[in-house]
């Protein structure tokens with residue numbers, strides 16, 4: 601479909617040390633500048649759970665003597681070069697979670713209005729719970745992603761604080777955005793009942809497509825390790841403290857402010873903990889920090905929506921719905937995030953009681 605394909609390949613030079621430190625990045629074209637074919641081929645197309653219109657393949661390089669590549673950046677600087685691409689990709693994948701969540705929500709709402717069980721299922725309280733949760737989580741994750749993207753733009757314009765904020769938010773945006781993509785797509789299937797499990801409705805496709813996002817561009821577990829390692833411990837908690845200060849300066853909701861206190865307390869515990877304890881609680885910490893940030897952004901949206909309603913400006917239906925989703929987020933998601941603190945604080949306690957053999961038995 602294209603005249604040429606260039607592959608960005610991580611590979612090791614002959615005397616490079618073991619591990620990630622020895623990796624370099626190369627540009628390896630399918631067609632060489634003299635018009636001949638390079639020594640590379642696609643060995644197989646992978647059969648995947650989802651994203652079928654984005655084929656992925658296994659590549660083989662150098663079967664017939666050696667593929668030619670051009671070094672990108674310094675030798676053994678491959679991981680660093682890859683991160684240049686990955687930071688951007690992490691936000692995009694987070695957004696992929698939001699997009700799938702939005703599509704799944706629209707489809708579930710459409711179905712729930714139409715499907716009758718005594719009355720349209722959208723009238724049943726538990727279906728309403730699911731729909732409101734879908735809508736709320738989608739809006740909250742979108743707020744986080746847009747806010748993070750705004751910080752990236754500000755950083756590009758030279759604002760140093762924005763660079764620190766964007767770096768801190770990137771693992772949150774990637775992991776929380778993609779977790780929400782999966783959760784919302786899963787609820788979408790539930791709203792469809794048995795038809796959700798049947799492919800024709802399309803609800804299952806959203807779930808299958810969403811499932812890759814917590815895995816690629818660094819699994820969400822690795823995002824959590826990045827948060828407590830490079831981001832939190834890397835600057836001694838300064839970047840997080842600045843985010844917390846901004847939230848405290850603006851937030852009014854008592855539940856949100858309590859969560860802020862708890863995040864601050866957990867961050868202090870993490871900074872004091874040894875590496876294993878730090879990592880054991882990292883995922884829960886990432887989730888609660890994401891919820892804190894989303895709670896702040898949703899409360900901000902609530903204020904704007906209320907002001908719009910009071911002034912008779914804007915689309916009243918949109919603004920009314922926004923006040924409900926924002927209040928629902930503050931009332932339910934913040935409460936759920938309190939539970940994450942227990943996992944941060946006591947995270948490591950039971951994880952290593954069983955040996956790896958006992959765990960696998």
Ligand SMILES: Cc1cc2nc3c(=O)[nH]c(=O)nc-3n(C[C@H](O)[C@H](O)[C@H](O)COP(=O)(O)OP(=O)(O)OC[C@H]3O[C@@H](n4cnc5c(N)ncnc54)[C@H](O)[C@@H]3O)c2cc1C
Pocket residue numbers: 648656812815816817818819820821822825
């Ligand atoms: C559809 C698809 C498209 C892809 N596209 C690309 C692409 O374009 N380019 C590319 O380079 N790669 C691509 N990948 C690869 C993808 O980025 C990796 O699969 C992903 O980063 C996870 O690495 P892994 O598969 O080696 O899993 P592993 O590293 O084996 O991880 C397995 C599990 O162990 C956990 N784990 C591993 N190490 C640690 C640790 N140190 N601490 C805590 N937990 C850990 C992980 O979180 C995960 O839950 C693609 C993969 C898929 C499925």
